[in-house]
Amino acid sequence: MAIKVLVVDDSSFFRRRVSEILSQDPNLEVVADARNGKEALAKVAEFKPNVITMDIEMPIMDGITAVKEIMGSNPTPVLMFSSLTHDGAQATLDALDAGALDFLPKKFEDIATNRDQAIRLLQQKVKALGQRRLFRRIPRASVDLSESNRAARSSQSTFNRNDKRDIAPVVNASFKASGKQYKVLVIGTSTGGPVALQRILTQLPANYPHPILLIQHMPAAFTPAFAVRLNGLCKIQVKEAENGDVMKPGCAYLAPGGLQMLIEKSGAYGRIKVISGKEDMNYKPSVDITFASVSKVFADKALAVVLTGMGADGREGARLLKTAGSSIWAQDEASSVVYGMPQAVTQAGLSSKSIALEQMANAILKETIGR
Template sequence: MAIKVLVVDDSGFFRRRVSEIVNQDSELEVVGMATNGLEAVRMAAELKPNVITMDIEMPVMDGITAVRKIMESTPTPILMFSSLTHEGAKATLDALDAGALDFLPKRFEDIATNKEAAIELLQQRVKALGRRRVFRPVSRPLTTRPSVDSHVSRPLREEEPVKPLERSVGRSAAPARASGKQYKLLVIGTSTGGPVALQRILTRFPADYPHPIVLIQHMPAAFTPAFAARLNSLCQIEVKEASNGDAMRPGCAYLAPGGMQMMVERAGTSGRIKIVSGTPEMNYKPSVDITFASAAKAYGGDVLAVVLTGMGADGREGARLLKSAGSIIWAQDEASCVVYGMPQAVTVAGLSSQSISLDNMADAILRESGRG
């Protein structure tokens, strides 16, 4: 049975273009088109689509408001289309906060290096979201710092298939107690669904978290400054977009800049960030594999690495190097992932020692780091 798609955009040309691309795939079917957010809310309730593609700026009702209302009344996986600007980034992050699961650039030339690749990636994203169940989100706007108690370069390999699990691997509960291992660095890699996952984890960390934190999120260059600023405004720890030469400090999270590669190096008793452009054949900018590999070289077995929700297998080979050096790798469990690709890759490869739900991940990390 085909995945049913509702296309929402005030541009007739864009509605037709997206619909043509979606309908080219035999596994997908456009069941309706809406010209504004108000129509989208009504059609979502009437048509019960499996996926909605949503513009942000529309008359009558904007896309962010529409996402919020749809998630309240008819929870549905939503893929946002966004401009690659600072304002577009902020609006897209607002849409993700409202309940959207993923986003793509609105200009197809920004999605991939050629037309065919862009078309295939759009189809793959829609299919991936269409296979997920979505539940009504808990209403808790994050506008202040909470209490501690309370991509786009040659992206097609992001969708490379991972062999399905044939049996349950790993444990989904949070570890009962800390292992007692000593760490010097926490590294977290993620892609689709990552912005919300990172926000949920990092807002639980206290200001005196004992290690530097390195974050690799597949995200365009225009988005990472806005995303780092948003996390910094919500978290008790400091969060910044990483710059070349940054000295790594405990209680500070360094977000890899979009369109670049981030590595970590040892500098005396501490560490520092190295930012490079990478080579054209690199499939992700930033790449989890590259950052994980540099952490293995610089810190050996003193790393706790976490792989969160995302398509494909980026992070698997870097995790292999980390594990060989004696570091610990954890994966997000399938049930709490938007897309169970990257965590599945490290789990099936036997690299992850724990599969942990997103709800339990922050507590597990804090406990393992001596702060639980």
């Protein structure tokens, strides 16, 4: 059965263009379109699409408001279209906070190096989102929770960006730390990553004793705004990585969009090197590139976590890390928006643990600092 899609945009040209592209795939069916968020709400109730593509700036009701309304009435996976500007980045992050699962640049020439590649990427993203149900992002049957922990987990479902209070992580009593010693935590992710990273990083204490490396597939215009947003939410420090940064405990370094982040030996923790990398690389930043670099500097002293995302970026880097003696974990399928990257490392036999998102922060704390 084809995945049903609702296309929402105030531009008739863009609605037609997106509809034509999606209709080229026999597994996708555009069942309706809408000119604004208010129309979208009615069309969602009428056609019950599996996926919605949504513009941000629209008259009558904008895309962010529409996402909030849809998630409150008929939760449906939403793919946002946005401009690659500072304002576009802020609005897209707001949309992800509201419940959207992924985004793409509105200019197709910004999506990929050629038109055919851009078309395939749009189709792949819509199909990936269409195969997921939103309630599975936070599975309720994966662990036995007391009523108090149920309440704690419910309180974590939405984060206010101005709220930096301590939030108690959900405890999985069956998790046992390995006793390994670590010097760095490194996390790679893609689709669904911004929300997943927010859930994990907001639960780390300000005195977390290791530096943290973050690789999120994201355009260059978005990573500065995302780093600022995370820094405002978290007790640890978060910054966009810069060439020459000396890594410090309790600080997370977000790989800049459009570039590659490597680690060099320097002092107790290392120094960050940011380069442009090869033009033919599929991902900038690439999880594989950073993981491989970490394996050379930290050997068996890294905990590497692969979170939700399309594709298999991170698998080969994880292979190098495991060979060096480091630990590899993956997010489980039920809590992943797209079970691509975590599945790749799991099926390759590289991941030692598959962990639900709501348990990940607690597991990291137990493993790396014994609490």
